[in-house]
Amino acid sequence: MTTHAPLAGSPATGHRDPALVTGLDVRAANGSGTEAFWQSLLEGHSGIGRITRFDASGYPSRLAGEIDDFDPATTLPSRLLPQTDRVTQLALTSASEVLRDAGLDPTELPEYGVGVVTANSAGGFEFGQRELESLWAKGPRHVSAYQSFAWFYAVNTGQISIRHGLRGPSGVLVSGQTGGLDAVGHARRILRKGTPAVLTGAMESALCPWGHVAELTGNRLSTADRPEDACLPFGERATGQVAAEGGALLVLESAASARARGSIRDYGEVAGYAACFDPPPGSGRPGGLVRAARAALADAGTEPSAIGAVFAEGAAVPELDSQEAAAITEIFGPHAVPVTAITSLTGRPGAGASALDLAAALLAVRDKLIPPTADAGHVSAAHLIDLVTGRPRPLAGDAALVLARGHGGFNSAVVVRRADRPRQSFRPSNETTGR
Known part of the structure; x- marks a missing residue:
């Protein structure tokens, strides 16, 4: 497991080859395939609904962001199905799509030229529950040998x-919701040490009774009965988060490698990254989100005024929303930058949530559009932020900031911007987008 540590990499350390995103694939409750997901965001389409994967009628939280159009038997070899949990099946499917999207054939690069860094905070919960049921009901001889690795958070x-x-x-990162950003930050370190490309990102799926109970112990899940009331980041009626599955994988590649192989994609550059921990509870010191964001901006050599949008964590927990809104205001000033929170449309799939935020930020910078937050109702007057709701808004400038926090004090931030190199016009095919 890779430790979660701050990244020191400001422009003052000298020129570094840009880290470009040359492939992207998304799996989310409101749309699978990059372009389908992006269109859903722009239209404000929510994937939150009643849990159907198991009988949730006896649980206090009965809503989730489920991916209902995924059949692993159509995308994976049959031999892999009994060996893997649903989260790994999602990750394997996404990995094939993202390599195809990047036009990257690993055999055309040096033998050790492509790495893999993912994040996951739950592991194969559904597989593990199934094997525990077999253990209790039938005995140890009926537990699958694949349980030895299928449950593990590093399995993807x-x-x-x-x-x-x-x-x-x-490598693998385990840092809660910040994991999707941390995996990409670590992948960028690997590029800077000379590896041409890294497949990176995060995927989660733990929508089973065992996984749902684990989520409930955090006391942050919404108990609303209607999907439209469930996840209201920064809203006065916010009552909590919504569990979900999904995430995003991307190919992060050095600009030199992308040029050498004639890359057909360019979603933008991961220009800055930083991470830090909150101080110990009761210390009286402020949280670390402002510190992480400012360090990411410095790493990118970017002033706050150059940021066209902030993709917020959007916890939909009043106390956490207040903290994040205050942090954004401290960095940018009151109502000074558009803010959006797409978890209102996707739910919160652990480490996959920040990977989805990162994917949305890259697409926003590409298309110069900020997707809206789902209607959160009246935004508290105490939140001095410009929350984008209702419809997409034009993005000013070429950069966006993505924020994430994880339970236990994790804070991470990433700056993405349009890459400087020339682009080729390209319209994704149905095969590439997964539609």
């Missing part, structure tokens, strides 16, 4: 690496 990295022959530096 391992299975992707094996299936696609990606033998470069690899």
Whole structure:
């Protein structure tokens, strides 16, 4: 496991080859496939609804962001199905799509030229529950040998690496919701050490009774009965989060490698990244989100005035929303930058949530559009932020800031911007987008 540590990498350390996103694939409750997901965001389409994967009638929280159009039997070899949890099946499917989207054939790069870094905070919960039920009901001889690795939070990295022959530096991050950003930050470190490309991002799926109970212990899930009332970030009626599955994978590639192989995609540059921890509870010191954001801006060599949008965590928990709104205001000033929170449309799939935010920020910078937050009702007057609601808004400038926090004091931030190199016009095909 890679430790969660701050990244020092400001422009003052000298020129570094830009880290470009040359492939992107999204799996989300409101749309799978990059362009389908993006269109859903722009239209304000929510994927939150009643839990159908199990009988949730006896639970206090009965809504989730489920991916209801995924059949692993149509995308994966049959031999892999009994070996893997749903989260790994999602990750393997997404990995194939993101390599295709990037036009990246690993065999055309050096043997150790492509690494894998993913984040996951739950592991294969559904697989684990199924095997525990077999243990209790039938005995240890009926527990699958695959349980030894199918439950593990590192399994996505391992299975992707094996299936696609990606033998470069690899790792896994376990840092709650910040994991999607932390995985990309670590992947960028790997590029700077000389590896041409890294497949990175985060995927989560723990929508089973065991996983849902684990979520409930955090006391942050909404108990609303109607999807439109469930996840209201920064709204006065906010009552909590909504569990979900999904995430995003991307190919992060050095600009030199992308040029050398004639990359057909360019979603933008991961220009800045930083992470830090909150101080100990009761210390009286402020949280670390402002520090992480400012460090990411410095790493990108970017002033706050150059940021066209902030993609907020949007916890939909009043106390956490107040903290994030105050942090944004401290960095940018009152109502000085458009803010959006897409978890209102996707739910919160652990580490996958920040990966989805990052994907949305890249697409926003590409298309110069900010997707709206779902209607959160009246925004508290105490939140001095310019929340984008109702319809997309034009994005001014070429950069966006993505914020994330994880339970236990994790804080991470990423700056993305349009890359400087020339682009080729491209309209994704149905095969590429997964539609």
